[in-house]
Amino acid sequence: MTDVVAFPDSPGTTAAAGFRAAGITAGLKASGNRDLALVVNDGPLQVGAAVFTTNRVVGAPVLWSRQAVSDGVVHAVVLNSGGANVCTGPEGFQDTHATAEKVAEVLGASAADVLVASTGLIGERLPLGALLAGVDLAAAALAVGTEAGEAAADAIRTTDTVAKTAHVVVETPSGAFTVGGMAKGAGMLAPALATMLCVVTTDAVVDASTADAALRAGTRSTFDRVDSDGCMSTSDTVALLASGASGVTPDGAAFAEAVQAVCASLARQLVADAEGATHDIAVTVTGAETEDAALAVARAVTRSNLFKTAVFGNDPNWGRILAQVGTVPVEVAAFEPDRLDVSVNGVQVCRAGGAYRPRDEVDMASQREVRVDIDLHAGDASVTVWTNDLTHDYVHENSAYST
Amino acid sequence: MTDVVAFPDSPGTTAAAGFRAAGITAGLKASGNRDLALVVNDGPLQVGAAVFTTNRVVGAPVLWSRQAVSDGVVHAVVLNSGGANVCTGPEGFQDTHATAEKVAEVLGASAADVLVASTGLIGERLPLGALLAGVDLAAAALAVGTEAGEAAADAIRTTDTVAKTAHVVVETPSGAFTVGGMAKGAGMLAPALATMLCVVTTDAVVDASTADAALRAGTRSTFDRVDSDGCMSTSDTVALLASGASGVTPDGAAFAEAVQAVCASLARQLVADAEGATHDIAVTVTGAETEDAALAVARAVTRSNLFKTAVFGNDPNWGRILAQVGTVPVEVAAFEPDRLDVSVNGVQVCRAGGAYRPRDEVDMASQREVRVDIDLHAGDASVTVWTNDLTHDYVHENSAYST
Incomplete structure (x- = not known):
């Protein structure tokens, strides 16, 4: 395994083949900064896994995405900052559902294969019109390459002062595969309960159970060891998407090691950007x-x-x-x-x-x-x-x- | 039960008959402020009870006082600020032992009936010479009345901005009895682990098991409900001394209610003086x-x-x-x-x-x-x-x- 490449030299989610990403301004943030990211897996595989907060109070996106990922198939992840869509009742869940449907529509996919993640204030509904229009903008902006990956990582920032990205290339006897990712979560580190979102992508050929095992092991020794007391926020989500585009089937240990390396780099970047910290x-x-x-x-x-x-x-x-x-x-x-x-x-x-x-x-x-x-x-x-x-x-x- | 009288109108530990107190400068604090308090029970009873921190790392005074109180007899409590005598090894325990022996000597009592409580920095030994000389000064200053009780409450302050005292007089068909007390602990409230010390005195006629039950019930619903996570400091000590000087034997419920009322007032005063708090x-x-x-x-x-x-x-x-x-x-x-x-x-x-x-x-x-x-x-x-x-x-x- 080569060394992990980290922000600002890593595109993150677009480092692996088979992925396009976008980060655009949907108007959810008063600042006018980017606030909506879309990561799409163009295959040939559309394998997905995810881990979520253990909090009993969870946002509509977590309720939705838990179900969506349960069959191990994920086509895309849509993420927004500017509002967490937590404690928003049945209406909030309908907003998340509508967002997934919109993404499915523009991609020609099934809504059940679209994960949704949101971060921001609790208790207020998202402006659905702006959100759905933002999905159109993001779909139009989808691209491979560094700029697209960086834009996606930028769009999920809340109080993060910098975007967080990382990737690693792993050489195997049958060729190389890549694992990359992006994360946000400056505030989570000092207390519990500020949201951490992360999307990891790979072009390795893995099945859903391999992806799930690697993600659980990788997060347990990295994100779960940053701070804290296990009291996670209402929205924490870490997703792993595998496209298989490299054609390389790594052994489970080598794959897990690469996922962990990317998670470790992103977790370390979260610590380094914790709100107001000097150490x-x-x-x-x-x-x-x-x-x-x-x-x-x-x-x-x-x-x-x-x-x-x-x-x-x-x-x-x-x-x-x-x-x-x-x-x-x-x-x-x-x-x-x-x-x-x-x-x-x-x-x-x-x-x-x-x-x-x-x-x-x-x-x-x-x-x-x-x-x-x-x-x-x-x-x-x-x-x-x-x-x-x-x-x-x-x-x-x-x-x-x-x- | 009359209303609880609180600082600055309560002498605290000298409100009840049968008690003398003193607060003097032994030179343990660089500031030159009072730093040593002595509370003496002149009887006729010398009943005592105490509850201590649940922390596994405890100071020498806690190790000593746990033993000293175990027979239900307490003649005096000596308390110092300016150093917690925690993590000071066998030498620190010898310092506590020597302090109790010194108090016993000046009072003509047994060291096994003297409780010791210390608060301040962890990991540094107390200046034993100054401490023992301070005991002589305190013994000479022992007095009944408001001034003596206030001086004792003043001497146990660390970052507390004011002394904390309270007392209550309870009328019964056979006469009145009094429960009074003092406490320190401004810092404990926001985090765990800043020390809380408290001495409660009463002239009621109670036996050791009644005193113990009343103190445990009284602290559980008051001091234990200020903040926090049950992670107490290395030195937390709450002692109850009964002199029987009123000649009144209250029923257990009335006595427990009075102890709780004094503890509740002191706990509320701790909250109001928490370090740097605005709410x-x-x-x-x-x-x-x-x-x-x-x-x-x-x-x-x-x-x-x-x-x-x-x-x-x-x-x-x-x-x-x-x-x-x-x-x-x-x-x-x-x-x-x-x-x-x-x-x-x-x-x-x-x-x-x-x-x-x-x-x-x-x-x-x-x-x-x-x-x-x-x-x-x-x-x-x-x-x-x-x-x-x-x-x-x-x-x-x-x-x-x-x-």
Whole structure:
């Protein structure tokens, strides 16, 4: 596998053969910026898989797309920013249905093979006329190539300061295949509940169950490890579309690895663009009895506002880290409090549950990335979870969001 | 029961007969402010009870005091700000032990009947010489009356902008008894993990099991419903001391009600003094199948940074509330997403899971208190949890804390 190519050098969804994309202005955003994206799989295969939020309150697009993807066939994905279409009742569901029907009509496809994803404010209906007219505009703009992929990635931005794209080319004995993708989701990282949308495309020849397995494994170790507490937004959607246009049938492991690599790059880009953040923080828990135990400890730390504000202050406050580790119940993660080690940016500030190296040896101010390593000394499992610091700008952006 | 009298009109721990208190400067704080408090029970009874943090990482004072209170006899409580004595190893435990021994010596008591509580930074040892000299100063300053109770409440402040005290007098057919108390803990409310300390005193005649039951019931419905996720700090301690000096033996229910009333007043004072907050938020969940279900839903909302920043922006963003309600698993709380109602400050902005009254009917800007009411329509149980908004000042105070 070659290295992953990331934004701004990757077209994203149009990197793989067999895909066209478009990103246009439908008028859903007051700003006049692009707000509607369309990604079309021209085949020969139209294999699809998707994973969705676990939130019990979900938008109409999630209700629709869950059904649409269940047969493993996806022809196109239509995505909009400027409104999430969540908590909009039966009327909102009809809007999503009408959008899928419109896409099907312009593509000569079946609406049941069209996924819909929406992001923006909750509780307000989308302007259906503008949305349907936007589908016509997008269909007319569909193209292969870098510009089209970039336009699609741009159109799904909400508070994202940059578009997120990535792709990778994998050489196999029988030829090369490509996996590419785009994502949005600047706000999801600090709290839960700001929407993450992602479309991954590939020209590999895979069946629906291979695609589904690769997508689930790929998201579990990437997007699911950014922040957080598993409390996803009402709209989170990650879709994978396979065209088979390369004619290459990779083995399942090689394919899964490529999907994961693209998801990892996109997830890392989300962290780097988190709302108002000044630091990206990688919390790695080692020495855990199980991966689940490591994950519980890492998430206890990445959820802590006190920890995240300390990082904003460039303060390697290992006391707040240990106190957060201590909140994990013993039945979830076995460890002895007086055996815990903590390093920040490679400096072991806590050893065996007590102070060790002086905190002023830790340099946090000179780089955006902060590494926190916690050794539980209770086993061999490890996990890394990414989060961001909690800053003035985070408060500002999220208190001003809906105004 | 008469109304609860609160700070600044209540002396707190010296309201009840049989108690002396002191608050002095031992030199633990760089500011030179008071930092050591002593509360002494002169009897005739020396009944004690206490509840502590559930955190697995705990300070030496918690380890000590858990043991000291286990026989139901407490003669005195010594409390310091300026250092939490957490993650300080065997040496830190020896410091706590030495402090209790010193208090016992000056009072002619047993160290095993002295509780110790500390708050401040984690991971640094306390200056033992200053601490022990401070005990001498405090013992010399012990007094009954308002001034002494106020000084003690002042000495346990960390980032608290005001001292917190309260008391209530309860008339019974056989005479009156008093319950009073003091607390600190401005920072605990927005996140978990900033320490809450509280000492409640009473001159009622109660035995240790009555005291313990009243304290557990009283804290469960008050301090435990401020914020949060049950992830308490490494040092949280709430102690109850009974002197019996009134000669009045109340029935258990009347006594528990008085303890709860004092705890409720102190908890409300903590909310009102939360670090950097501009709003106190009461999230009430009604129509739940069980109290636990209501609590889980309320805490899911009060934990949300997105919700808390929206409140800071005076934005009745019911979409963020519903999305947070949706994160509660169905096995924890039964409800149908399309039956949820939400009101903010009395205006029903969401009905049956969708938009209802216009959000601009909600006035949040003109008052500090914000009421959020969520009806699950799934039963008869209800719960109120208090929290605060997430503000610029919160970020500032917590990023600057240890510097």
